[in-house]
Amino acid sequence: MKTKWFTLSVAAWAFIIAGCTPPTKNIDTANDEGKAVMELDYRDFDQAATEMVQSMLSSGVFKKVDGNRYVVTTAKIINDTMQRIDTDQLTFKIEQDLINSGQVVMTAAVGGKGATDQMVYQMRDLRDSEKSDEFKQGTMPGKGQIIAPELSISGKIYQKNIRYDNNIQQVEYYFQLRVAEIASGLSYWQKEAFIGKRGSKKVVPW
Amino acid sequence: MKKTAIAMCVVVLLAGCYQAHDERVQVAPGVRNDSLGNNIITRPLGGIVSFVIGEGVVVNNVKEARTPEGFLEVQVSGFNQSMFKKRFDYKTDWLDSNGMLIDTVMSKWMTVSVTPKSTFTFKVTSPTADSADFRINTRIARNLDK
Numbered sequence: 001m002k003t004k005w006f007t008l009s010v011a012a013w014a015f016i017i018a019g020c021t022p023p024t025k026n027i028d029t030a031n032d033e034g035k036a037v038m039e040l041d042y043r044d045f046d047q048a049a050t051e052m053v054q055s056m057l058s059s060g061v062f063k064k065v066d067g068n069r070y071v072v073t074t075a076k077i078i079n080d081t082m083q084r085i086d087t088d089q090l091t092f093k094i095e096q097d098l099i100n101s102g103q104v105v106m107t108a109a110v111g112g113k114g115a116t117d118q119m120v121y122q123m124r125d126l127r128d129s130e131k132s133d134e135f136k137q138g139t140m141p142g143k144g145q146i147i148a149p150e151l152s153i154s155g156k157i158y159q160k161n162i163r164y165d166n167n168i169q170q171v172e173y174y175f176q177l178r179v180a181e182i183a184s185g186l187s188y189w190q191k192e193a194f195i196g197k198r199g200s201k202k203v204v205p206w
Numbered sequence: 207m208k209k210t211a212i213a214m215c216v217v218v219l220l221a222g223c224y225q226a227h228d229e230r231v232q233v234a235p236g237v238r239n240d241s242l243g244n245n246i247i248t249r250p251l252g253g254i255v256s257f258v259i260g261e262g263v264v265v266n267n268v269k270e271a272r273t274p275e276g277f278l279e280v281q282v283s284g285f286n287q288s289m290f291k292k293r294f295d296y297k298t299d300w301l302d303s304n305g306m307l308i309d310t311v312m313s314k315w316m317t318v319s320v321t322p323k324s325t326f327t328f329k330v331t332s333p334t335a336d337s338a339d340f341r342i343n344t345r346i347a348r349n350l351d352k
Contacts (some may be wrong), residue, residue, distance in 0.1 A: 036349035046314040053312055058331040063275050093311040100310065101334050103275065198351050 038171055038197050038205040039083055040157075048175040048193040049093035053101075056094075061179055061189040062103040062151075072104045072179075073149035076112035081159035081173065082206035090157070090175065109146045112154070120146070152182050161205065169201045232324045235289075249289075256289035263292050263320060276335030282342065283327045286320040293319045293347040298330045303338040310334075317347045 027034065032043060056062070062070055074095060077087035098104050108117035115121055120141075126132060127140045155177035162170040178190035197205075227233065235244050235252075244252065265284040273279055278300075286292045295315040300308040310333035320326040332340070 031345070033348055043315075046311065047316065050312050050314045050316060053333070054331045057275070057277050057333070058273060058279060058329075060273060060275055097311050097333055101277075102336075 036197060036199075038199050038203045040081070040085065040173060040195070042089075044173065044195050045089045045093065047195065049090055049097075051193045052090075052175070052177055052191055053094055053097045055191045056098070056179065056189060057101055057103070059189050062098070062101075069102075070104045070151050071107050071147050071149045072098065072151045072153065073107050073110050074112060074116075075152045075154035077154065077177075078156040078158075080156055082161075083159070084206075085157065087157065091153070094153070094177075104151070107147065107149045110149060148182075150182060151188070152180050154178055154180065159205070163201070164198055167201055168198055169203075169205075171197045171199075171205045173197075234321055235323060253289040256287075261288040263287070263294065263326070273331070278332040278335075278337045278340070279329060280332075280340055280342075281327060281329045283325065284320075285325050286322060289322050291319065291321055293317065293350055294344045295347045296328065296342055296344045299341045299343070300332050300334075300337045301339040301341070302334075302336045305339070308333055308337060315345070317350070319347070319350070 029042075062072075064070055074091045077091055079085045079087055095106050099106055109115050109120045123141050126135070132140065155175070157176075158174050160172040160174075162172065164170040173195045175193040175195070176190070178187050180187045235249060240246065242248075263284055263286050265282060267281075267283040269281040269283075271279050271281075280298070282296075295317050297313055297315045299313055300310060302308055312330075312333050316328070318326055318328055330340070330342070
């Protein structure tokens with residue numbers, strides 16, 4: 001009898017605990033009114049990317065005198081925060097809109113982390129290997145075909161933690177980007193986007 | 207007679223030395239000189255009235271221009287009629303010449319914060335030179351510190 005009651009109470013508790021678990025829901029990304037978080041989330045990257053692209057496009061930095069389009073690469077974006085951030089979260093969005101703007105062409109052959117598309121070089125390795133005979137020669141990439149980038153986008157994301165008062169901390173995030181001409185080294189455009197958060201000192205922003 | 211004189215003095219004190227200035231410069235209540243309708247006594251009442259009648263933000267002007275590269279730039283200007291700070295998000299949807307939505311990361315909610323009785327201006331740039339029209343939506347901004 002005791003065992004039966006024990007089993008029943010355990011089952012009841014399990015049922016109650018399961019009932020208290022918040023259900024998983026998809027984020028309404030078009031109208032997300034979820035709470036702010038101390039770490040950087042997708043809304044922060046969206047905001048920073050929007051500010052950056054808007055500024056780049058309205059500045060006219062990508063207007064080439066001869067009417068052609070600049071070839072652009074993304075150099076190193078330094079993550080100087082306490083979080084493990086893939087900086088592509090920021091640069092991918094920016095590159096996407098720059099390409100769609102029709103103002104520039106992004107190169108996949110060079111970049112801050114190496115070629116963004118490894119296949120560019122893998123095909124060349126194949127061309128120079130003995131397996132090359134397996135391919136129709138006219139379809140293989142020739143030498144001297146890769147277009148070098150003219151402009152480079154580089155930058156840094158950094159974080160600063162400040163004690164606001166005894167219970168509150170302030171976390172500041174700075175997104176800094178610049179566009180430089182590779183040939184001359186001159187910087188044509190730069191911008192800093194700022195995102196600041198205040199919250200409990202108990203929340204660790206990393 | 208005495209009462210009238212006291213009342214006159216009170217009115218003069220409440221009126222302060224407010225002088226009209228260049229309309230392009232908005233000097234917030236409490237920063238500028240007090241006036242008869244805006245002083246330490248009437249300001250809280252004004253706040254209550256503003257809250258009750260639901261004063262908010264009005265858009266006074268929407269300007270459009272093309273950049274030399276062909277991007278459409280839109281500048282929205284307005285005024286916060288309320289006695290309270292107003293914060294809102296806006297999102298711009300860009301349409302091409304066929305009225306079709308242009309997919310862009312720039313269609314995201316961005317925040318504007320306007321102090322009481324002050325003007326505001328924000329500017330948006332289209333993602334492509336093909337953008338022909340736009341739609342701007344707003345919502346109350348949440349998740350902001352006081």
